[in-house]
Structures are given as C-alpha cells and as structure tokens.
Amino acid sequence: MAEFIENIDMFLKGTGETLYMTLLSTLIAYLIGLPLGILLIITDKNGLKPIKWLNVILNAIVNIFRSIPFLILLVWITPVTRAIVGKSYGTNAAIVPLVIAAAPFVARLIESSIKEVDSGVIEAAKSMGATHWQIVTKVLLSEAKPSLFIGSAIAVTTILSYSAMAGFVGGGGLGDIATRFGYYRYNDTIMTISVILLVIVVQVLQEIGMLIAKKSDKRN
Amino acid sequence: MSTNTIISIRGLTKTFLSNKNTVTALRNIDLDIKKGDIFGIIGVSGAGKSTLVRCINLLERPDSGSVIFDGRDLTKLSEKQMQQERRSIGMIFQQFNLLMQRQVWKNITFPLEIAGLSKDDAKSRALKLLNTVGLSDKANSYPSQLSGGQKQRVAIARALATNPKVLLCDEATSALDPGTTKEVLALLREINKTLGVTIIIITHEMSVIEEVCNKVAVIDKNNIVECGNVSDVFTHPKSEAAKKLFFGEGVKDKSFSKRCCRIVFDGSSSFDPVIADMILQTGEAVNIMFADTKNIDGKAYGQIIIQLPDGEIAQKKIISWLRDRNLSVEEVSDIG
CATH class of the missing domain: 3.40.50.300 (P-loop containing nucleotide triphosphate hydrolases)
Structure with missing residues (x-):
C-alpha cells in the first residue's frame, strides 16, 4: 500500500496513458474497421451487392493482419510507425500498431454482428423500395446495435491487452510500468499493482460496453 | 390488357x-x-x-x-x-x-x-x-x-x-x-x-x-x-x-366404389346437424367418407363427402333434400 501511495502519480499517469492509447486506438480502429466490416458483408455472394474480387481481396487483407501475432507486428511495422508519428517509441507511437492490429479484428466483429440481422427484415426493407445505403444505415446497423455494442466491449478489452504489450517496447501506460519495474527491476509489488489496475480498467470498460448493449436492446 | x-x-x-x-x-x-x-x-x-x-x-x-x-x-x-x-x-x-x-x-x-x-x-x-x-x-x-x-x-x-x-x-x-x-x-x-x-x-x-x-x-x-x-x-x-388441395391428402386412399357427393358449406347455411337431419327426414342412410366443417359465427363452412345408398330414387331424394337447403352438392365419384 505504501508503495502504491508513494508512486501514485506514476500509476495515475500510467492508467491515463493506457486509457488514452486504448480508447484512441479503438476509435481509429472503428473508423477503419466499420466500413471494412460493412464492405465484407455487402460484397459477399449473399450480400446486397456481391462483388467477388473485392470480397476476396478484403478477406485476404483481414486474414493476413489477423494472423500476425501482435508482438511481431509491433516490431515489423516500426518503419511505418516512425514515418507516421516521427518516432518509434512512446504512447502515440504505440497507437499505430494497435490500430493496424485492431482494425481487421473490428471488421470481423462488425461482420459477425451484422450477419445476425434477420434476412427477412432486409427483404422487407427491399420490398419498401429501400436503397442499399438505406438498408445499411437504417436496417443493418440499427438492428445490429446491441450486438455491435457487445463487440465494441470485446474490442476495447482486446486492444487494452495489446496496449500492455506495447508497453514492452516503451509504449507507455500500465504495461510499461509493469515491464520496467516488475520485469527489469524485480519489483513484484509494483508489478502486482499494475496488474490489479489493468484488471480494474478492463472490468470497468467491459461493464460499460455490456450495459450500453443491454440498454439498447429492445428485443426483450 | x-x-x-x-x-x-x-x-x-x-x-x-x-x-x-x-x-x-x-x-x-x-x-x-x-x-x-x-x-x-x-x-x-x-x-x-x-x-x-x-x-x-x-x-x-x-x-x-x-x-x-x-x-x-x-x-x-x-x-x-x-x-x-x-x-x-x-x-x-x-x-x-x-x-x-x-x-x-x-x-x-x-x-x-x-x-x-x-x-x-x-x-x-x-x-x-x-x-x-x-x-x-x-x-x-x-x-x-x-x-x-x-x-x-x-x-x-x-x-x-x-x-x-x-x-x-x-x-x-x-x-x-x-x-x-x-x-x-x-x-x-x-x-x-x-x-x-x-x-x-x-x-x-x-x-x-x-x-x-x-x-x-x-x-x-x-x-x-x-x-x-x-x-x-x-x-x-x-x-x-386443386382436387387434392380441396379434398385433403387422405381422400385418394379411400375407395369410392359407388356414387359420392360433396356437400360444400360456404357460410350461407346455419350450423345445423345437416347429415343427421337428412338421414332422419329422408329415411335413407349415407356413409360419410370425409368431413371437414367449421362453425364460424353460427354459419357452416367446409365440406362433407358422403357415399350415397344404392338405388336412384334414394340418391335423388338425398340430393334434392340437400339442394332444397341451398347447399352446393356435386358428384365426385370420379375422383377415386
């Protein structure tokens, strides 16, 4: 406890950095992953507008980036990170690999959420003269809303655990503290406190996501 | 058009x-x-x-x-x-x-x-x-x-x-x-x-x-x-x-060896025990081959297929008794 109070500033800063990295990465990953997921759905052979070649290419990109372990990706794309952020370490630099790893994952989450939407409802919208764009915005996204919120809770916790890994290469945040103090200096107390804080942050974010999902669901 | x-x-x-x-x-x-x-x-x-x-x-x-x-x-x-x-x-x-x-x-x-x-x-x-x-x-x-x-x-x-x-x-x-x-x-x-x-x-x-x-x-x-x-x-x-749909799937299995009649209830007659009344009043027996009737607001809907007795007079008696009650009667002996 004494150690926690002594280092409270460090822990607060670390928690703040972790939240900053996680939430900003999630946001950017959704900006890329959401349209990507929608494109995967509508270009599918049973989709609204089947485009085989585009679907094959998008699936390949998503699969390739999904199969690279995050730690490898982190190191591999260092030149890209440096080109975008200007340096390869620090909190902002960690966001680049986080987004690249998370966007395809988010795309798959979006895809599976939208797939749950009853095809009969889509057919009904078509029968009313809805355009593809109207079906996407007013039917698919709106009917899949609860599932999309659950997906975002999963995404945010996954990205948070990636962000701790980014700490390993000087990415900042709680992962960074755990690595520097716990791993390199054998300070078990600080390591344990970092872990507890990480668990708390994950739980809080997850519960918020689930609560929103439940509140938004009008099916029961 | x-x-x-x-x-x-x-x-x-x-x-x-x-x-x-x-x-x-x-x-x-x-x-x-x-x-x-x-x-x-x-x-x-x-x-x-x-x-x-x-x-x-x-x-x-x-x-x-x-x-x-x-x-x-x-x-x-x-x-x-x-x-x-x-x-x-x-x-x-x-x-x-x-x-x-x-x-x-x-x-x-x-x-x-x-x-x-x-x-x-x-x-x-x-x-x-x-x-x-x-x-x-x-x-x-x-x-x-x-x-x-x-x-x-x-x-x-x-x-x-x-x-x-x-x-x-x-x-x-x-x-x-x-x-x-x-x-x-x-x-x-x-x-x-x-x-x-x-x-x-x-x-x-x-x-x-x-x-x-x-x-x-x-x-x-x-x-x-x-x-x-x-x-x-x-x-x-x-x-x-159409016959299959209206008569139901099972009808074909039954043999209509003699003359049969289909009585259609289209809601214009009240839901009365028609067959029982007919048998009592005409004194002629019939064999019910198929029946599917419903009572909707006191009106009869559906159909009954009956096998008529031997003898032309008895058959005519039954058909005219039914027609007198404004029921649609039709011979269906050819569907078996």
Missing part, C-alpha cells in the same frame, strides 16, 4: 442455380389480376408460389417474361425506378419482419422515411394507420412486446403507409393461430373494401382462400393449373392439384 387489370404476368419463367444444377421454380406463368380483387394463390410447399409473389415486386428477377404493373413493365425498369415503384406495392410476410429495435410507430414510418417524407407527416400518418389496424394503444411499444396477430397488424399498417395499390401477402397467416388468422383476414378484407387496395394472398391453406378471396389460382409443379372465381374453382375443381 383491359383497363381494370392491375397486374398482368406474361410468360414468366424463373430458375435457380443450386450446386451447378438449374432448378425451375416457375415455368411460363400467365396471370391477370384485376383492380380490387382479393386474389389467392394456393399450392403445396415447393410449388413455386413464394417465388411467384417475389417476382411481382421483383425481389426475385424473372429470367424471362414480363410483369406489367399498372401499365408499366417492371422487368424493364432500372433498379432506381424499381425502388420507386415498390412504394406502390406493399408486402407482408409470414414472420412479420418488423424492425425489432424500433417502436411500433417508427416501424410504420420506416417506409415513409425511406421515401423522404418529413418526420411530422410520417408520424401523423403512422398514428392514423395504427388506428385503422386497431392498435392505437401500442404506438410506443416494441415489436417484442406484441403478440403474433398484433405484429402482423403492425406489418399491415407499415405496408399500407405509402398508399400502395397492391398488397402482397406471403403466407401472412401461416404463423398465426386459427382465431388470430380470422381476425387478420377480416382486417385484410376491410382494407380491400375501404381503401380499394388489391390484395394478393399466397397460402397453402384452403381455408384462407375460402375466407377472403374472390379469385384463386392453383399453382402446382411450377405452373398455374387452374384459375378463376373461388366459388367456381371450389365447387368444380378441374385439375388434380
């Missing part, structure tokens, strides 16, 4: 590709539907009736043939023009297909939203339609809070929102219990009468056709095998498929 024909289908053929095999769903269909009709299309499952109804609003694009709706060949329209045209063709479904995340009134404004109507105008129209279908108190409920019959009423209100000329009903009562089915059919009849909307009903249930339709087409093995007024087709079915 006469001026009061609203839908005219000519030479419509539709095939599907499944596992590299082509499956014919509809073959060379010709069909005319007049304005104001309640037109039933009946057939066993797999006959092609659901595909046929989807070819009318081009949810399925026919391989060949034309679908002329209100003077325009829909198969010649672009996707955009077709989207416009679909606002004149409402559709309801077996599984209702409501938007589960939207309140009831917002489900009804949905087609209006798509059409670009202002929110206020759309809402007032939705509330008016909810009144028409008798669900004014459910405006702010969500579909999951409604019963099946209520869901279908909402779906009907939604389909009527854009003032369509035609309402397509794809097995709209098949997921409902008999009582609710009657209510929904009564609502459709009322809509047809008051709003003049032409209604096309796809069903596999003869009772649905009897209840509301004035015209019927029997579809069998991807073809229309019989078409006409419900009363004519029902009392004098010509095709095997």
Whole structure:
C-alpha cells in the first residue's frame, strides 16, 4: 500500500496513458474497421451487392493482419510507425500498431454482428423500395446495435491487452510500468499493482460496453 | 390488357442455380389480376408460389417474361425506378419482419422515411394507420412486446403507409393461430373494401382462400393449373392439384366404389346437424367418407363427402333434400 501511495502519480499517469492509447486506438480502429466490416458483408455472394474480387481481396487483407501475432507486428511495422508519428517509441507511437492490429479484428466483429440481422427484415426493407445505403444505415446497423455494442466491449478489452504489450517496447501506460519495474527491476509489488489496475480498467470498460448493449436492446 | 387489370404476368419463367444444377421454380406463368380483387394463390410447399409473389415486386428477377404493373413493365425498369415503384406495392410476410429495435410507430414510418417524407407527416400518418389496424394503444411499444396477430397488424399498417395499390401477402397467416388468422383476414378484407387496395394472398391453406378471396389460382409443379372465381374453382375443381388441395391428402386412399357427393358449406347455411337431419327426414342412410366443417359465427363452412345408398330414387331424394337447403352438392365419384 505504501508503495502504491508513494508512486501514485506514476500509476495515475500510467492508467491515463493506457486509457488514452486504448480508447484512441479503438476509435481509429472503428473508423477503419466499420466500413471494412460493412464492405465484407455487402460484397459477399449473399450480400446486397456481391462483388467477388473485392470480397476476396478484403478477406485476404483481414486474414493476413489477423494472423500476425501482435508482438511481431509491433516490431515489423516500426518503419511505418516512425514515418507516421516521427518516432518509434512512446504512447502515440504505440497507437499505430494497435490500430493496424485492431482494425481487421473490428471488421470481423462488425461482420459477425451484422450477419445476425434477420434476412427477412432486409427483404422487407427491399420490398419498401429501400436503397442499399438505406438498408445499411437504417436496417443493418440499427438492428445490429446491441450486438455491435457487445463487440465494441470485446474490442476495447482486446486492444487494452495489446496496449500492455506495447508497453514492452516503451509504449507507455500500465504495461510499461509493469515491464520496467516488475520485469527489469524485480519489483513484484509494483508489478502486482499494475496488474490489479489493468484488471480494474478492463472490468470497468467491459461493464460499460455490456450495459450500453443491454440498454439498447429492445428485443426483450 | 383491359383497363381494370392491375397486374398482368406474361410468360414468366424463373430458375435457380443450386450446386451447378438449374432448378425451375416457375415455368411460363400467365396471370391477370384485376383492380380490387382479393386474389389467392394456393399450392403445396415447393410449388413455386413464394417465388411467384417475389417476382411481382421483383425481389426475385424473372429470367424471362414480363410483369406489367399498372401499365408499366417492371422487368424493364432500372433498379432506381424499381425502388420507386415498390412504394406502390406493399408486402407482408409470414414472420412479420418488423424492425425489432424500433417502436411500433417508427416501424410504420420506416417506409415513409425511406421515401423522404418529413418526420411530422410520417408520424401523423403512422398514428392514423395504427388506428385503422386497431392498435392505437401500442404506438410506443416494441415489436417484442406484441403478440403474433398484433405484429402482423403492425406489418399491415407499415405496408399500407405509402398508399400502395397492391398488397402482397406471403403466407401472412401461416404463423398465426386459427382465431388470430380470422381476425387478420377480416382486417385484410376491410382494407380491400375501404381503401380499394388489391390484395394478393399466397397460402397453402384452403381455408384462407375460402375466407377472403374472390379469385384463386392453383399453382402446382411450377405452373398455374387452374384459375378463376373461388366459388367456381371450389365447387368444380378441374385439375388434380386443386382436387387434392380441396379434398385433403387422405381422400385418394379411400375407395369410392359407388356414387359420392360433396356437400360444400360456404357460410350461407346455419350450423345445423345437416347429415343427421337428412338421414332422419329422408329415411335413407349415407356413409360419410370425409368431413371437414367449421362453425364460424353460427354459419357452416367446409365440406362433407358422403357415399350415397344404392338405388336412384334414394340418391335423388338425398340430393334434392340437400339442394332444397341451398347447399352446393356435386358428384365426385370420379375422383377415386
């Protein structure tokens, strides 16, 4: 406890950095992953507008980036990170690999959420003269809303655990503290406190996501 | 095409590709539907009736043939023009297909939203339609809070929102219990009468056709095998498929060695023990081969097939006794 109070500033800063990295990465990953997921759905052979070649290419990109372990990706794309952020370490630099790893994952989450939407409802919208764009915005996204919120809770916790890994290469945040103090200096107390804080942050974010999902669901 | 024909289908053929095999769903269909009709299309499952109804609003694009709706060949329209045209063709479904995340009134404004109507105008129209279908108190409920019959009423209100000329009903009562089915059919009849909307009903249930339709087409093995007024087709079915549908599956197994008669109850007689009275009053015995009758508001609906006794006088006695009571009697000895 004494150690926690002594280092409270460090822990607060670390928690703040972790939240900053996680939430900003999630946001950017959704900006890329959401349209990507929608494109995967509508270009599918049973989709609204089947485009085989585009679907094959998008699936390949998503699969390739999904199969690279995050730690490898982190190191591999260092030149890209440096080109975008200007340096390869620090909190902002960690966001680049986080987004690249998370966007395809988010795309798959979006895809599976939208797939749950009853095809009969889509057919009904078509029968009313809805355009593809109207079906996407007013039917698919709106009917899949609860599932999309659950997906975002999963995404945010996954990205948070990636962000701790980014700490390993000087990415900042709680992962960074755990690595520097716990791993390199054998300070078990600080390591344990970092872990507890990480668990708390994950739980809080997850519960918020689930609560929103439940509140938004009008099916029961 | 006469001026009061609203839908005219000519030479419509539709095939599907499944596992590299082509499956014919509809073959060379010709069909005319007049304005104001309640037109039933009946057939066993797999006959092609659901595909046929989807070819009318081009949810399925026919391989060949034309679908002329209100003077325009829909198969010649672009996707955009077709989207416009679909606002004149409402559709309801077996599984209702409501938007589960939207309140009831917002489900009804949905087609209006798509059409670009202002929110206020759309809402007032939705509330008016909810009144028409008798669900004014459910405006702010969500579909999951409604019963099946209520869901279908909402779906009907939604389909009527854009003032369509035609309402397509794809097995709209098949997921409902008999009582609710009657209510929904009564609502459709009322809509047809008051709003003049032409209604096309796809069903596999003869009772649905009897209840509301004035015209019927029997579809069998991807073809229309019989078409006409419900009363004519029902009392004098010509095709095997129609006979099978009306007499039920089991009839063929029974042997009609002698003369048989089919008595049709179309609701014009009261629900009395007709057969018992007949036997008592004529003093002649009959054998009941098949019976399916219902009492609806004290009126008799359905049919009974009886085997007549030997002797021409006895047979005549029975037939004239039945005819005197305004029952439709028909010989069916040839169906066995």
